[in-house]
Amino acid sequence: MEDNYNEENNYNENEYNEENNYDNQKKGFWGEKIDQKKEELKRKAVIKVLTILGPIGILIVLILLPILFVAALLGAGDMAQDILGYNGSYNGVSSDSYWWPIGSNETETAGGKLFASGDPALKIENISSPFSASRTLGGVTKPHYGIDIAGLGQVGVFNVIASKDGVVYAVNKSCSDQGGLSNNCGGQLGNYVIIKHSDGSYTKYGHMASGSVTVSQNETVKQGQVIGKVGNSGRSTGAHLHFQLEIGGLGSSYAVDPMTYFENGNYRPIGGASSSIIEMLHSWEGSGPQDDNYYYVYDDGYGTLTVGYGVTLKNHASRFETRGVDVSRLSDGSPVSKAIVDDIEAEILTEMRNGIVQMLDNNDIDLLDYQIDALLMRRYNVGNVNSFPQNYKLYGDTQELYDNYMKNPVKSNGKYSTGLVRRREAEWNLFHNGIYQLN
Ligand SMILES: [Zn+2]
Known part of the structure; x- marks a missing residue:
């Protein structure tokens, strides 16, 4: 001793x-x-x-x-x-904060759930379209209520993880991987997951790969848990994740710039x-x-x-x-x-x-x-x-x-x-x- x-x-x-x-x-x-x-x-x-x-x-x-x-x-x-x-969470920092929604390519199982909360395979430099008040896409100008993280042309490869502990509020798994500007499958979000968090905020994950969504409505999810893979479903012109954060309620009027919560080199939240x-x-x-x-x-x-x-x-x-x-x-x-x-x-x-x-x-x-x-x-x-x-x-x-x-x-x-x-x-x-x- x-x-x-x-x-x-x-x-x-x-x-x-x-x-x-x-x-x-x-x-x-x-x-x-x-x-x-x-x-x-x-x-x-x-x-x-x-x-x-x-x-x-x-x-x-x-x-x-x-x-x-x-x-x-x-x-x-x-x-x-x-x-x-205090909810606790998997292998990292406080579950009070939001995590970057892309996990590592390596996964592991804990408590019967699959996690990919290591170094993310897609990072801030992979953002192809930021949160914006007016974005023009296919000749249509409207707000972009989230961030798009490009999937490097690969469908069904990169792990999408729950940004924070919560309960699955809504899911759509019905869309094919054939995106396009006129594809309105899943209300344009394609295969998506919406998670409700205990503080009343919501996170939305859109355009995921066909057959990749692993969670169901009302299921409890843990921060870092794999919920699907980056894809090209719905109104999407290439493999990417649309990630949206709504604080204070459900709906795009509550959307905030997720980048307030992430910083380069630390994909777990600011203020660890x-x-x-x-x-x-x-x-x-x-x-x-x-x-x-x-x-x-x-x-x-x-x-x-x-x-x-x-x-x-x-x-x-x-x-x-x-x-x-x-x-x-x-x-x-x-x-x-x-x-x-x-x-x-x-x-x-x-x-x-x-x-x-x-x-x-x-x-x-x-x-x-x-x-x-x-x-x-x-x-x-x-x-x-x-x-x-x-x-x-x-x-x-x-x-x-x-x-x-x-x-x-x-x-x-x-x-x-x-x-x-x-x-x-x-x-x-x-x-x-x-x-x-x-x-
Ligand atoms: Zn988007």
Whole structure:
């Protein structure tokens, strides 16, 4: 165990050097030191209050206890709701967001469903027609309510995947592969699938290949699940997928540009971390001073200027610069727009999560969403999860994994820390039980 911990520490140092964006993670970004300082401040505050108030204080405490108890119950209720509201999804990021609708050519089965959620075989550069208010096609000018992703002239080859968890709202499987400008089969969409999502949004997938649609009406589908293949059915002049996203209701008046949700190089959504893990991390780490619009720069107690939920200025200077903030002009107490800091935090989270997903892919390890979140939580606090694959291959999701890997490290600067023990337990509780435990 001690070896494991030491090895982990060595990895930290290496990784910090390799990934200089994330250097100094422990100290700055959601670090243990802030914890210690906070605990110390809390202790001092409690002693002060008890000294001043004495017996009156005890009376007040007796009155307050039932109120606090009720508040705690309400808090627990919120958390339970959060856990229940979390759908989880296959091998990747939050099911809160939309995925690029083309999957990899390689598929695998999980839970009786076929998935192709790896690196997509058709990408953003394959968009042949964007979302548009007025597109002219065959002499007819009208809005294009979705994006067309070209199928490289191939019918029935590329996997179309569910962009998000949902239920199949409507399906048409009746069209041939003979598209054309005057082909109105399937209301021009050819072989299509419409999926209704739990947030009231809809995704539509059109012109799929004859015989390729694998789902039926009212069937539950998971994000990344193969629902058909790119084809040339309906009003279509070549193999392509028409992908349409409607937010707030069903119908083209609700259509939005799907490209708001995708970015090149990351076909899983922008902002990769689920709201559940962000809430958990924020709860565990706490933030510096803030009001409605601003976070205020603070010293983490060790001379490191930090903002929001532990985003260190120096380590992320280039991210701030990209967003027009020169960190050299900031000092203790300077306001920084919440939108900017939150955006930077999301970017860091996404990069870290993508790194973890890549590592798992490289090791042929399939994990559930919340298990990846648990590794993300650990990644923040420990600095890396490089020893995870070898340990997972040895022990799987068992108590042995906890005993031999997940429960370490518990020392900070060589000193045993109950705070770190609690963090390791929280990470395990999430990994093993799927519980997003708030601090
Ligand atoms: Zn289209």
